[in-house]
Amino acid sequence: MLGTVLLLLALAKPVCPSPSGAASRRAEALKKLLEVFGMEDPPPPPAHSKQPPQYMVDLFNTVANADGVTKNPDILEGNTVRSFLDKTHSEEMRFLFILSSVARNEKILTAELHLFRLWPRATDGPKRQHFCQVSIYQVLERSEPDAPAGKKLLATKLVSLQGSGWEVFSITQAVRDWTEDESSNQGLVVTVQGPGGSPLNTPPLRFASGRDHHESKKPMLVLFTDDGRRGASLPTAGFPDLQPPAPILTDKKLTGRRSPRSLDRLQPCQRHPLSVDFEEIGWSGWIISPRGYNAYHCKGSCPFPLGENMRPTNHATVQSIINALKLSEGVSSPCCVPDKLYSINLLYFDDDENVVLKQYDDMVAGSCGCH
Known part of the structure; x- marks a missing residue:
């Protein structure tokens, strides 16, 4: 594979322009290079100056150095991480993520719902809660999500009411269902209750929505997958020493x-x-x-x-x-x-302007x- 890449890169930018064959030769070379990266066509640039989620930027810096070279092959689960932003843009705690860009051959390893916890509402009196119970449900019936058969519990945990920050919930099984049957994707609904599941008239805990909050705090689905692409069985090691080779003295x-x-x-x-x-x-x-x-x-x-x-x-x-x-x-x-x-x-940004982190052997x- 590497030999193919080197040849294509040499062809990608001709030294001297030639009249007829240069354009088609360059196009063919870039098409082959896209195949190396598992793509048929290059994704279009985002329509506006869009910033990637900070989580994805931090993850890239964790697994790779400044040149993109993998620091440690065991850090990343699978070889692809995809991030999806909520498409409902609603104030209610209902979320919908469109997963059409996930390829059929990708194995779903882990799916996480990332919600940004806002500063809690101020409450008075001696009964102030220090924790709330947050539950994530898969919507089965969009028209009746609150009915007993209208939703399925995916995750629940106690969340502190101190400060703000990201909360992560595992929703792997729901995403597997959605990728097997796209029509079953009716979204998610989040509920906030007291520590024992008791109802709260005015829940003190709130999460950032996709409509009224900064891009950096929007609800996000993070998907860890493996597309089955593997490289040659050459020896590998940890963080590579990629210093330029020492010059050779010649007569x-x-x-x-x-x-x-x-x-x-x-x-x-x-x-x-x-x-x-x-x-x-x-x-x-x-x-x-x-x-x-x-x-x-x-x-x-x-x-x-x-x-x-x-x-x-x-x-x-x-x-x-x-x-x-x-x-x-x-x-x-x-x-x-x-x-x-x-x-x-x-x-990179994919065709739907989702941000993808992908590892290539x-x-x-x-x-x-x-x-």
Whole structure:
């Protein structure tokens, strides 16, 4: 996969414009690059200057460095996180999230309802409550959500009346139902009661609505999924060391007489920078982070005898020997290729202006070796 990406990136921005084939060649290259990212077409940029939910930005910064490279592959559950904002824009505690952008092949791992708890209303008298019981229901009958058969309890917990902040409720089963049958998505309803489930005439606890509060406090559904895409089974590790490779010292007399291509053959196998700039590709409108990343590529010779610094496989060592001794016709020397690959993360707006965090395997050459 990485080799395909490198080729496509090289084609994405031609050095010299050519009259007829350049545009179609660029379009085909970008189409193939979109396939690497699991898309048919690039999502359109948001219609206005829309800010991503802070939760999604914080999550991206937790799982990835500034270039999008995964810090630790075990942090993220699955490889996709989707966020959806409430579509009811109602003052009542009823919420509806449209999940049409979730692909059929995505496995639903966890679904969370995020509600921002506002400062409580002031109450007088000695019976002031310190907690309220908050219950989340899946609506089964939109016309009669308060009837016994009109809703199903999903989650309940005691919520403090001190201060404000986000409250998170698990609603995984409801979302699985909705993705299996889109017509069953009648939304959610939230109730606030006393600690023992007692009714409250004026509940002191309120949550931000999708209509009257700032974008950063709007009700949100966060969905953790896995689309089944997996990369090659190359060795992996924790946080990668992606420092530029050390320069190679060469004989000045040799460099004066050799062509650049012959010099490449004289240099041992090593990793070289390969910058991917999403703005140059034309994707900066819908990609939030990163603005680009260093994919790196492997280049250089694998001369006999292969030392440990070449990180050769046993097969490469044998092939090198056979090639050096001319024991068999048509056997070339081993090739300089990535022997460790890392994933990157993209934070972007999808077709419905939902914010998605997606992890892609095998996108960065972590090190090179002779294979």
